[in-house]
Amino acid sequence: KHRVFSGIQPSGNLTLGNYLGAVKRFVEMQDSGIETIYCVVDLHAITVWQDPEKLRHATRELAAAYIACGLDPTRSILFNQSQVSAHAELGWLFNCVARLGWMNRMTQFKDKAGKNAEKASLGLYAYPSLMAADILTYQATHVPVGEDQKQHVELARDIAGKFNHDYGTEYFPLPEPIIEGAATRVMSLRDGTKKMSKSDPSDLSRINLTDDADTIAKKIKKAKTDPEPLPDSVDGLDGRPEAKNLVSIYAALSGKSKADVIAEFAGQQFGAFKPALADLAVAELSPITARMSDLMADPAEIDRILGDGADRAAALAEPVLAGAKDVMGFVRSR
Numbered sequence: 004k005h006r007v008f009s010g011i012q013p014s015g016n017l018t019l020g021n022y023l024g025a026v027k028r029f030v031e032m033q034d035s036g037i038e039t040i041y042c043v044v045d046l047h048a049i050t051v052w053q054d055p056e057k058l059r060h061a062t063r064e065l066a067a068a069y070i071a072c073g074l075d076p077t078r079s080i081l082f083n084q085s086q087v088s089a090h091a092e093l094g095w096l097f098n099c100v101a102r103l104g105w106m107n108r109m110t111q112f113k114d115k116a117g118k119n120a121e122k123a124s125l126g127l128y129a130y131p132s133l134m135a136a137d138i139l140t141y142q143a144t145h146v147p148v149g150e151d152q153k154q155h156v157e158l159a160r161d162i163a164g165k166f167n168h169d170y171g172t173e174y175f176p177l178p179e180p181i182i183e184g185a186a187t188r189v190m191s192l193r194d195g196t197k198k199m200s201k202s203d204p205s206d207l208s209r210i211n212l213t214d215d216a217d218t219i220a221k222k223i224k225k226a227k228t229d230p231e232p233l234p235d236s237v238d239g240l241d242g243r244p245e246a247k248n249l250v251s252i253y254a255a256l257s258g259k260s261k262a263d264v265i266a267e268f269a270g271q272q273f274g275a276f277k278p279a280l281a282d283l284a285v286a287e288l289s290p291i292t293a294r295m296s297d298l299m300a301d302p303a304e305i306d307r308i309l310g311d312g313a314d315r316a317a318a319l320a321e322p323v324l325a326g327a328k329d330v331m332g333f334v335r336s337r
């Protein structure tokens with residue numbers, strides 16, 4: 004039986020990258036009738052400093068974004084991670100299964116910790132082990148993510164595999180990453196070699212789901228490009244990261260292939276392509292932005308939805324955690 008789990012950190016304003024790489028896929032999976040569980044992973048967000056008031060706001064805003072993008076809290080389970088204690092508890096058990104050597108190979112830790120890794124939190128280092136717990140506490144089989152999370156889902160497979168091997172069981176299924184669509188890695192609008200990210204210090208590097216039409220148009224107009232016109236084949240995008248990124252975004256938003264987008268704009272200047280891209284982005288995002296702001300007007304209702312989701316999530320997670328503890332040899336009296 005298939006079960007989908009995924010999550011996003013409430014570490015700032017959602018970007019077009021999060022939308023195309025993750026949330027849009029989440030909605031498709033929900034709509035295809037699979038059992039879907041989507042989490043606001045607040046315990047992951049605090050691996051780097053979060054101001055408490057901002058964290059509360061970002062958590063509600065991410066829940067609002069999920070719903071505004073089409074997730075339905077009656078068809079999917081929507082909740083925030085810190086309300087279901089099984090995540091943190093299984094995360095500890097997995098800290099004792101995962102190997103230091105595995106963690107040392109995680110490229111996201113190296114990117115986020117930067118040169119001064121001594122100053123990074125222990126939580127940032129252990130993050131992939133908690134992520135494995137997020138997935139496996141639901142015995143989820145499929146995990147829709149953007150390209151950057153592939154290595155972490157593979158680590159979750161390694162942890163599940165080692166747990167099963169060490170304890171001579173088939174307890175945890177090996178989860179599969181689902182990385183699909185034309186924009187599995189949306190790049191920064193200022194630098195085509197860097198991922199578009201919520202926490203990039205430059206606001207011009209990304210499009211946020213809360214940006215209004217003028218801001219979106221301005222950011223696309225200012226997006227870095229090279230001076231050449233658009234090529235006449237997809238291969239012509241090689242070595243042109245900024246051009247490739249904008250074409251990929253256009254393809255993902257329009258539902259066309261990159262080849263079709265190239266066929267439409269071959270030989271044209273970015274001065275013509277960018278306004279068309281801006282129109283497309285505004286048409287897709289402005290209903291979402293409007294719905295998010297309606298939802299944010301009633302934070303108590305968002306909290307109610309998250310609480311209800313957390314109850315349903317805990318009912319699934321707790322027996323799986325209890326079973327893992329039995330396998331490992333913990334005594335339970337209740």
Ligand code: AQP
Nearest residue numbers: 012014020021024025148149187188189199200201202
């Ligand atoms: N640029 C991107 N293109 C495609 N997919 C992306 N994702 C993130 N950036 C892109 C996908 O969004 C989901 C949520 O990511 P996350 O919140 O867990 O953290 P992240 O991957 O570290 O994303 P950000 O936006 O870069 O956040 P910060 O700046 O806080 O680190 C994942 O499925 C991810 O692949």
